[in-house]
Amino acid sequence: MNTSTRHDLSDIKLGDWVDRRLPSALRPYTRLARLDRPVGIWLTLFPCWAALIQASHGIPDFRLFIVFSLGALLMRSAGSTVNDIADRKFDGHVERTRFRPLASGQIGVARALIFLVAELALAASLLVFLTPYTRLVAICVLPLVFIYPLCKRFTYWPQAVLGAAFNWGMLMAWSEVHGAISVGALVMWLGAMTWQIGYDTVYAYVDVRDDARLGLKSTALLFGAQGKIIIGLFYGVTVLAWSIGGWMTGMSLPYTIGMLVIAVHLAWQTWRLDLARPEINYRLFLANILTGLLLAAAAFAGTL
Structure with a gap:
C-alpha cells in the first residue's frame, strides 16, 4: 500500500x-515508547x-505534579513496549501497526526487553518521592500492564483491562x-474506565477486519453493528459517573457545567461515528x- 495515500491507516x-x-539508532526506541504518537x-x-x-482541591503541589506527570509518561511508554513485544507476530499483518519497530524488524526482542527494563526502572525511581501506601498502589497496576496485551487472545474485553491500567494514576x-x-475517587476512576472502553472501542473499529482475520478479540468485534449505540451508552455512563464522583469529592457548580x-462533546462524537469508515473513527x-482536557479543566473550575 502506498503510505502517502489519504486513507492509509498506519x-x-x-x-x-x-x-x-x-x-x-534512537528511532526504534522512540517509536517503541510511542513518543512519536x-x-x-x-x-x-x-x-x-x-x-x-x-x-488537592486546587492547584496540586508542584513536586507531585512533576512526579505524576513523569510517571504517567514512563508507564504509558512501558505499557506500549510490553504491548509491542507481545503483539510482534500480529502487528506486521495489521495495516495500522505494520511499521512498528518489532513487527518490521527494526529491533529485536532482546533489545526491546532491555529497553522495557530501563523504562520500568526509571518509573520505579519515582516511587521514592511517594508515600509507602502509594507505592503499594502503584505496584498493584503491574499485573494489568503485563496482562493487557494477552487479553485480546481470550476475551472480548481487553479495553476494560486497558482502561483500568491507563487510569491507575487517578487512584494513586x-x-x-x-x-x-x-x-x-473510585467512582471517578470507574468513569474513566467506561470512557476508555468507549473511545478505545472506536479505535478498535479501525482494526476490526484485521483482528477478525487474525482471530483476535475486541469490544468492536463483540459490539458489531450495534457499536454506535453501545459506545454512546458507555459515554453516557462516563458523564454520570464523573458527575456523581465530582459531587462526592466536593466539586462546585462550575464542575457541573464542565x-x-x-x-x-461525547454526544457529538457518537453522532459522528461511522463504523464502516476507519479514517473517521481514528479522528x-x-x-x-x-x-x-475538559475533564481536567472542569476539575480545576470545580475547586474555585
Missing part, C-alpha cells in the same frame, strides 16, 4: 520528525491531572494526597484528547 508515518531528526500520553495525563486537582493521586482512596460540555479517537 499509526507510524514514515518520513516524520523521527526519521528526519533522530539518529537511526503522543495521543496516549495525553489520554493518560489528563485524568491523572484531574484527580490530582480534585484530591488520591492515595498520595489523602492517604486513602475515597469512594468518590460535565455538560463533556456530555455535548474521533483523537478527539478524546479534548475530552481529557
Whole structure:
C-alpha cells in the first residue's frame, strides 16, 4: 500500500520528525515508547491531572505534579513496549501497526526487553518521592500492564483491562494526597474506565477486519453493528459517573457545567461515528484528547 495515500491507516508515518531528526539508532526506541504518537500520553495525563486537582482541591503541589506527570509518561511508554513485544507476530499483518519497530524488524526482542527494563526502572525511581501506601498502589497496576496485551487472545474485553491500567494514576493521586482512596475517587476512576472502553472501542473499529482475520478479540468485534449505540451508552455512563464522583469529592457548580460540555462533546462524537469508515473513527479517537482536557479543566473550575 502506498503510505502517502489519504486513507492509509498506519499509526507510524514514515518520513516524520523521527526519521528526519533522530539518529537511526534512537528511532526504534522512540517509536517503541510511542513518543512519536503522543495521543496516549495525553489520554493518560489528563485524568491523572484531574484527580490530582480534585484530591488537592486546587492547584496540586508542584513536586507531585512533576512526579505524576513523569510517571504517567514512563508507564504509558512501558505499557506500549510490553504491548509491542507481545503483539510482534500480529502487528506486521495489521495495516495500522505494520511499521512498528518489532513487527518490521527494526529491533529485536532482546533489545526491546532491555529497553522495557530501563523504562520500568526509571518509573520505579519515582516511587521514592511517594508515600509507602502509594507505592503499594502503584505496584498493584503491574499485573494489568503485563496482562493487557494477552487479553485480546481470550476475551472480548481487553479495553476494560486497558482502561483500568491507563487510569491507575487517578487512584494513586488520591492515595498520595489523602492517604486513602475515597469512594468518590473510585467512582471517578470507574468513569474513566467506561470512557476508555468507549473511545478505545472506536479505535478498535479501525482494526476490526484485521483482528477478525487474525482471530483476535475486541469490544468492536463483540459490539458489531450495534457499536454506535453501545459506545454512546458507555459515554453516557462516563458523564454520570464523573458527575456523581465530582459531587462526592466536593466539586462546585462550575464542575457541573464542565460535565455538560463533556456530555455535548461525547454526544457529538457518537453522532459522528461511522463504523464502516476507519479514517473517521481514528479522528474521533483523537478527539478524546479534548475530552481529557475538559475533564481536567472542569476539575480545576470545580475547586474555585
